Amino acid sequence: MDEATAPVEDADRPATERVEVSRRVTADGRTITVHATGDGQRVRVQLAIQDAEGNEAGRLNGEIALADMTQAGQTLAALIGSVAVAVGQAKPSLGLDQLRQRHPNAYRPWTDEADALLTERFQAGAPLVDLAGEFGRKTSAIVARLVRLGLLPPDHPQTDAQLAAYLPTAARDDKVDWI
Template sequence: MKDATAKITRTTTVYGRTYKISAAATGSEDVDLEVLMLNGSDEEIGRLMGRIPRPSLHSVGQALSALAGITSGARAPGSGNKRIDQLRKTYPNAYQPWTDGDDQQLAKLYGDGASIKDLSTAFGRQTGAIIARLTVLGQIEAAVPPRKPPSQPSPTAAVPDRPAPASDGIDPPF
């Protein structure tokens, strides 16, 4: 990351591994990116470096976020629910809470024309979760109107103790 005019570094620790992420603006329209992976003893166990055109930075960030979701989902302790654990093999963020950052990114990408399927892949969530969240965010209208509260049954409504006869006049055999 030589000749950088501005540099930002962030550090985060996930499941005992520390990630130091640095981005440096160069004199050109490129950004130098470096991701350093450290184990619990602060020994370097991996490094990713490259120069990215500034317009591509958002897409690269999404790809890294999706990859982080896939790998952390594989290492994360189980949810305690077999169905959710099985879903998370395909959708690493299934039933995880949405963050404000997720909401902003989802609304932006949808507004930019991303498909529901692409958003599902990028966010590691089922298509139904994407549609539901876009509805909550006011980006799309609900496909089904909200249910009305059930009305109280009238006290005079009779509850049959056996099914009504079939329209052909033949009663069921029970």
């Protein structure tokens, strides 16, 4: 379960000067709640984790300058991911250079020409795994782009984990057409 709330309007302050966002995710019996509030300069972030019985399993609180939110978020996510790898809860991820050895266009911007060719090839019935090879991208990136172009429905599995659960076993090895 994943819930999110948006900023609440305050008649005394413009929305651009105020931030209030909450998000709650429940998975594997644990609930993670993140709440951020602040003004146009600083944001207070509170993260709480509860186990299935409602007991506190973790807490993180702090303030971040609004101008630093993007970099701080990326850095914190990378740090937590590294800790998860170090304690054996996650596999190490590939660096961009390593990823591009297998998928040369990974994380490169899409061009209008590539969008047009992808649309043409998809509408002609090309298998997604073939499109991934032709465009030098992961299958999940091809699916995400097709969703963005309106050629697949928004609820179509997009992430690697969603695609793995969605695909037959043989397709997970990129050996069959699965769309």
